[in-house]
Amino acid sequence: MAKRVVLLGGGVGGSMVANQLARQLKSEILSGEVDITVINESDVHVYQPYFLYMAFDQVVPVDAKRPERAVLNHLIHLVVGHAERVDRDQKAVLMADGTAIPYDYLVLATGSRPAPETVPGLQDGGHIFYTEEGALKLRDALHTFKGGRIVVTVGVPHKCPVAPVEFTLMVRDWLNTHGMEDSEVLYTYPIGRLHSLEPVANWAGEIFQQRHVDSMTYFNLESVDAENKTITSLEGETVSYDLLVAIPPHMGQDVIARSELGDAGNWIPTDRHSLQMVGDDSIYVLGDATNLPISKAGSTAHFEADVVAGNLINRIHGGLGSIRYDGKVFCFIEAGADQATYVKFDYQNPPKPQPPSEMIHLYKLAFNKMYWLSAAGIL
Template sequence: MKNLLILGAGSAGTMMANHLSKKMSLKSWSITIVDQFDKHYYQPGFLFLPFDVYKEEDVYRERTDYLPNNINYVQKAIDIIKPEINQVVLADGTILKYDLLIIATGSQIAPGEVEGMQGSEWHKSVFDFYTFEGSRNLRDKLRDWKGGDMVIHITEMPIKCPVAPLEFAFLADWYFHEKGMRDKVNIYYVTPLDGAFTKPVASSKLGHLLKEKGINIVPDFAIAKLDNENKKIVSWDEKEVSFDLLVTIPTNMGDEVIARSGMGDDLNFVPTNKHTLQSSNFENVFVIGDATNVPASKAGSVAHFEAEILTENIMRYIKGEPLKEDFDGHANCFVETGYGKAMLIDFNYTTQPVPGNFPFPGVGPMKLLKENKVNHWGKLGFRWIYWNMLMKGHSIPFITAQMQKAGKELEEEKLETV
């Protein structure tokens, strides 16, 4: 009996467990998945929780409800990976041996990377919304907040779901309008990028939306420290932005177990072949989702597309067949723009988001890079798809793992995504 070990039972790990439990011969292979937490969070829901669109119970489920019954689940923390001897040591000293390893340990916020970020104002006037606790605490703050300068800030790239900070800005604009206090709130969007987004066409479109909604963009801001006493953020070139309420996206880093194991880069992301999803350094190790260093967006849709391709490559590896270099960096994201509307963007390693129709080239019904209500309902409906299809290892009809170019107004190509 050989052992396949999956580290992490979040979105990517859960999808892989469900895909592989259906494909692999469980008479020859034992599948084990390890995670220290009992709850599975729907992280896209953290965007809606602060605005009371979702309730707390809408954004989590019991982890075991989405893991297949024919695999082993170990709910323990991981101490270290020893890839040279094919072993993983858990926090309680338990040793798990493997023949194949899939790393799906995700990424997490690291506010301690910026001087002062976790100071006296943390979760008082300085909040994140990339964690359940941060999102919930921000909701409580917004319910009674009387207005002032709201600063939405990105520390550095890459981050999980690169469009989420923009969505937060758009939803905040709508939220304060609905509360009849938009005139009491100045919204600033502070980013290390030179525009609203990483891709030129989308950046221009989203930048115009920020201006239309009266949201002030502060580009090229590389934060050096957060001054809690004076409530301001300061850049390395000594620019300052004051705030009454700061909503920050801290540095995103891979799990600390990757650093302890000596398997990651400076941000603890695992070097990974961007087309096969095989570890760059260890033949029998594969990496998926936010844990990788591949130049694709760290988003649930990317993990979903990766899972379909990685499943085939795992099966090919077991059979001794060459791996397919099929992952093209495909990302597909709804962008909430407020007032019951949303955009949709679809791109990959070489093709930036452009206008067009999706998923059917001629008719859509969803429009790319265009606000409408259909896209908004698609965004809200994705929660059902997430729980009932993706986490159970089912594909979404008509949406392929590789990006389709039909139906898109392709103007510029050969752009490397971040």
């Protein structure tokens, strides 16, 4: 009987693992020894980093989407539907339509979601560019903005560790180039520095000063008063805004909670090196869904995909699956003014942001277009 590998989630991590398996296990799939299925609730694959650019009308939704089928190798089965629950006793994913998809190996790549409902008033008073709908609403609001104070308030954990800093610098640039140089930009962060990664916090502090961005630390957003246009922090500070942009704390997906696989935030306990779910060696976890204290980024999912795919291939061939993830993450950081920098780090080596340049900005724009090759496993 075929060894069944099921990937729950066909976003960055799920599609990359599946494509590597399909390429490297081609003969086993063709001979019926291995079977690979991706389950995704949508038949559209979305490139989320484009939401940042969508807010500034630099890209439109069609640029950020491809059919999920077109991203996956033709040897992979695609099931489009909502997974209700993982049943570890039955070793099956139970779908909302009542079907069960059995597995020998399961890869959980369900991602994360912003949870604005956890902050009273935020959904009425704030903009959130972390979804297509939110990015488009913010785009429209920026186009009718007449000046004043833009507040960018950040909650943790959230995906893409640097997107809030990127948005802050890009919106400063946007105000400057749209005749609103006198408008203020204020960035708030919940801990005692401007970013969870200390070198990025130091870098952000310097560039914020050069670009006239104000900041507040120890600001944990407690509530939004949409009528009076103010936000209040748990620490007791109240700040007024003319346009509010929030990156709310994120949570893991509800399917993880329903399956009782996660912690209070629906993050799945994961071994930091093997990427196996703690306590179940038939389940691997990657991308945003893990509870690992590393950045929730597409590049994280990308590097983890090499480890998960490598270990699955090794185990299917009779090995022990000993490849280890070293915590590698790579992120470009848009810095506004047509410049960008990047950070690369892992469990042992902290990031060292370099001075921003136009060349790195152009490279980020090129990478955005190349993403589709990397998701398809060609790059």
